[in-house]
Amino acid sequence: MSSQRVHAALFLVALIYAANYSLAKDVMPHFMTPFGIVTLRVLGASTFFALVKYFVAPHEKITGWADNRRSILCGIFGIGTNQLLFFAGLNYTSPISASLLQTIAPIVVVIASAVLLHERITLPRVLGIGVGAAGAATLILSRDARAAVYPHATLGNIFILANATVFGLYLVMVQPLMRKYHAFTVLARVFLVGAIIAVPFGWREAWHTNYASFPLKIWLEVGYMVVFLTIIAYLLNNWALKYASPALLGVYIYLQPVLAVLIAVALGKDHLSWSKAGQAVLIFLGVWLVSKKTRPAPIPAEMLAE
Template sequence: MRNSFRVHAALFFVALIYAANYSLSKDVMPKYMGPFGIVTLRIIGAALFFALIKYFVAPQDKITGRADNLRSVACGVLGIGLNQLLFFSGLNLTSPISASLLQTIAPIVVVIASAILLKEKITLPRVLGIAVGMAGAGMLILGRHTQSAAAPNPTLGNLYILANATVFGLYLVLSAPLMRKYHAFTVLARVFLVGAFIAVPFGWRNALEADYAHFPLVIWLEIGYMIVFLTILAYLLNNWALKYASPALLGVYIYPQPVLAVLIAVALGKDHLTWGKAGQAALIFLGVWLVSQKPKAAPIPAVEAAPN
């Protein structure tokens, strides 16, 4: 019971970290640094941190076997490299509220990926939920948008965020077996190293060209938040939770993100909630709720005694 409370507390804190990021990141990019530059700083900082901690905490723990090594590479490519590049590219082009709403598609991806990779059953309500959720996401992506300095290309940005939610859902499914088999720092050190090889070639120039000498204190604090909280702490808590919870539960904790993100964005004056977005959000939430319903266990047939 106590461990269950810790898992839920950790996942809610992660949701709060992610929700705040939708608004805070808009202060940094693109005025002070481009999205790929932010990704480069985040991944390099986290890769160094996890490699150092792993050296002291679990020096003998190593990922072994061809299957686990390939899985760790896939997690690094999807969960770190592509995930970060797509997310910040999308957030740079769309609004905080739209980006946070589209993130709720990830649980649907988890269910589909679990059915394909882990052979979990997809029931009729889940099929309906996938259809309803995707309809809501499609309306949000293709709906009429008002371009602004904060959202210069919302349609393209929303497509990037949808792709980001997809690869993150795949990452949750693929990383769960690794987290149950190896130390969390062993897995995180590996996946961030792989992610660095994917992301840094896109963002190193962006990171080097930033005018750091003229960054206000608040920008430094927000960049520090993205490295320490959004990257290191959030990934650490998420992957720790995977030791005790299913990928689906982590997906469920994406639900509070839009609510928290809306409250933060509106409070900071970064975005505003419209009735259209509220309706699209309702469709997405309904779809995700249907998808999250567990199939009923089949009745156990009577077993006849075997003849002697």
């Protein structure tokens, strides 16, 4: 598989996520609640992946206690908990703050890879973890001129940080599954688990939403979140994991705030202040340090065992 295709897929994922920071602000909370959106996303995606899996890999099953346990954890962290935290956080904070905090995920990837995949943590990576954490902390605790617009921004930032953490864990945990099974086999399983986790939180909100009040623009944005943000982005991300390391996916998260800032400013959803720029420098520096290449360690045999 050519590296150009992998990089193109990851760039498209970054662009899809970046646009969502601003588009989701049009939908919630006026037209739909965060958990209602999550319910539509996971139900739509789990149905899609289950149907496709039935046709492309009808007889393949995830086997063995270790792989089944891993797939359940991926569904809990990467789908259910991840999406609930993300939309709850984005509802409270600004698009730029949310996108900047998402770049903490590569740091989590490095730490999780060291623990689960036995990759080395070098001194630059330790420094990067510290610098990135400092940038995230100042961003979470800061109050700017838009405090009246986002009075619960601190809570929202904490939710987004937690979301980035569980997504980083997911990227590391799902890699052995993606290299062993068909992508749709894995995605059908993890989205089924994710739906079991997320739907109880939002089915009432999704059911009681006044869909008749949606203008065409809102319908298109909801469709974007179900089709592009959920189905296509997860499919491309997980496909790329067959040919790339979790660290490379983490590095592409680095692009999201750059694209998100351009989109948010262009659409008038947010503004880039000097304080946010400084916090971004700290986070980006931390991510750059932890993303410096080291000699990769092979995945232990027990990680791939059934």
